[in-house]
Amino acid sequence: MVMIETRGGLGLTGPELQDVLHAAALAPSLHNSQPWRFRITADGIELHADPERRLRVADPSGREMRLACGAALFNLRLALTGHGVRPLVTVLPNPLEPELIAVVRRGGGRPPTPAERRLLAAVPHRRTNRRPFATAAVANMARHALRRAALDEGAWLDLVTDPGHRAALSLLARRAHERQIADPAFVAELDRWTAREQGHPDGVPLSAAGPVPWPNAAWVMRDFSGGTGSDHEYEADPLIAVLSVHGDGPREEIRAGQAMERVLLTATADGLASSFLSQLVEVPDVREQMRRLISGARPPQVVLRIGHGWPVPGTPRRQVPELLFDAENPIREDPS
Structure with missing residues (x-):
């Protein structure tokens, strides 16, 4: 050893x-x-x-x-x-x-x-839980704890509850997703890192991939199964949280990463499940539209889907x- x-x-x-x-x-x-x-x-x-x-x-x-x-x-x-x-x-x-x-x-x-x-x-x-969550809402006390966790690291966590904002964010997520999967280089990179069989020390294994949401699902998510995942109904109303810091640049991004992990561990300690809607921050013009919609002057760094899930294997x-x-x-x- x-x-x-x-x-x-x-x-x-x-x-x-x-x-x-x-x-x-x-x-x-x-x-x-x-x-x-x-x-x-x-x-x-x-x-x-x-x-x-x-x-x-x-x-x-x-x-x-x-x-x-x-x-x-x-x-x-x-x-x-x-x-x-x-x-x-x-x-x-x-x-x-x-x-x-x-x-x-x-x-x-x-x-x-x-x-x-x-x-x-x-x-x-x-864990990053890519599977469907239960329909139960996240309690107000837990929501407060998540926001407090971000503040403790000098960040903000905006919980998107306004129906109009949620509908607009859902459309932006779909637009970003469609843009990415239309790019052969993006798809090839995704395929290299996901749907891996056992034995790899990194990447997303099939066991952690989760099913694929129905085509008309409220929130589009990536297919980590390499095309082998079956369609499945996902919850329509997860808690959507947008984490932001003062600005962009390496120092602020490192701050955002620390805040993200404090938020994720707080969610885990409270028995909540979480996953990422990363396409919203990976496509530049979509990210800019989301900034204007949600956080004003602060550029969004992370978008989380949070709810009550069932245990999933680690990566x-x-x-x-x-x-x-x-x-x-x-x-x-x-x-x-």
């Missing part, structure tokens, strides 16, 4: 450091591409974006890659707190290294709060040693 050697900077043992990086790697990413790498240094952990794992058609600017890295950063912060470490985070510390997302060092020690323990317990249970993950790079990362074989 490959183990990480103990490092002095964070004050963690090798197994504790392995646990922290494993939690970070459970973050969501576009098509489960897992576009992150880590470097363990003498005084902390560096989180890097992995441009080789950016989906170049769906994510030409790297915005969703940085969102995913922001989500991994939130999990990293949370897991360190779970081990009694107060994380000191520097985002984008070096303008000459745009792929260096953050450096996390020890800022002292403190025990996790009950709220942090609750979110940390939700990390291994968070595969790469092992921690595969995520490490550079000679500063000492790894060894455990003789046991």
